[in-house]
Amino acid sequence: MALSLVVKLPPFQVLLDEHAADLHRFLVAAVGPHDGADCFQETVVAALRAYPSLRNADNLRGWLFTIAHRKVIDLARRNARHAVPVADPPEAGHEDRDASGDDDLWAAVRRLPPKQRSAVVQRFLLDRPYAEVAATLGCSEDAARQNVRAGLQRLREEVPA
């Protein structure tokens, strides 16, 4: 019977209660407070839209992070398309000041390529294991580790300890 394939999904509210805070933290860290708020709302709406057709309820947290990661990538592509070269960067980190402990560092994080940024934030802000970071990025665990390594090296160059 087709019925045996139906997955028992918890109320979407449970996902929000358990994961919304970390999703929000991840997105604010990755793209800043303003874009983070937008990406967060887009993530929730996209997740709710797709939720009933999920075939597997084993890793709902991972599924939500995958959606949030895609929002980071989408935003980076949009920004790249609309980017206008400017002589002086407009007050780097200005809008980030209220939400992050270290302006220089987080400004540098947000200059990383999106995959490295996403990987670094997931690994060190949210303490996610490499296997989960890899699942979110849709790559191998080694690739996730390489993204983190490259991101860290660049951060160390840009923000001397």
Place this chain on the structure above:
Amino acid sequence: MNRPEDSFDHAELGRDPARTDGTAPEDRTDDVDDLARTNGLAAHLAAGPRADRAELDRLVAAAIARADADDLVDVAWTVTDTPIGPLTLSATPVGVVRIAFGDEDDVLDELATQVSPRVVHLPSRLDDLRRQLDEYFAGRRDRFEVPLDKRLVKGFRARALEALAAHVGYGQTASYREVAELVGNPGATRAVGTAMATNPIPIVVPCHRVVRSGGALGNYGGGPEIKAWLLRLEGASILL
């Protein structure tokens, strides 16, 4: 294909593209994390953006409002406080689908299974019901005027609840047998009892008005004390 954000992976990944089983050598695990720990980056990053609870609640509510505008909220719920304790109210786009005594999560699990897993906190959809309940509990309302979604009850039970709602008004009571007669099946008192006990929308669909022959209260989903309280509120004559 010129996707700058992917260029790193294509360049570096070629070294070991086959490894997907998570069996990376230990030294490389430590290598990457240690790099961050030794120079203090890990601690800095771990102390990054803090979630502000009020801001988060506001963002979640805004996201749910957006989802609702896209018809993505299949079940909206909220909890309201009443003189008989908290009630969990829920509605589909069709109407009120379930009222549960208390504020336990079980009812959300049931709704996720029986209606749709798209169950989220959206109090605005229940504003009318909440206002009418306030008026009812204040003794200023003797009937409810909200659309109902009756999908959780079928067949004989649905007919028994319909008959009750149509014929047994505020301040009145009926026996299980009388409701059975209203449905045209006088022998089905036990089935009427089951229909009342499993009424998904108590108070609004007034199963508290169905009592034992002779006037004893009988059972109630919210407990016999609440049944008595509701009947007293309505000024019904009851034994006890």
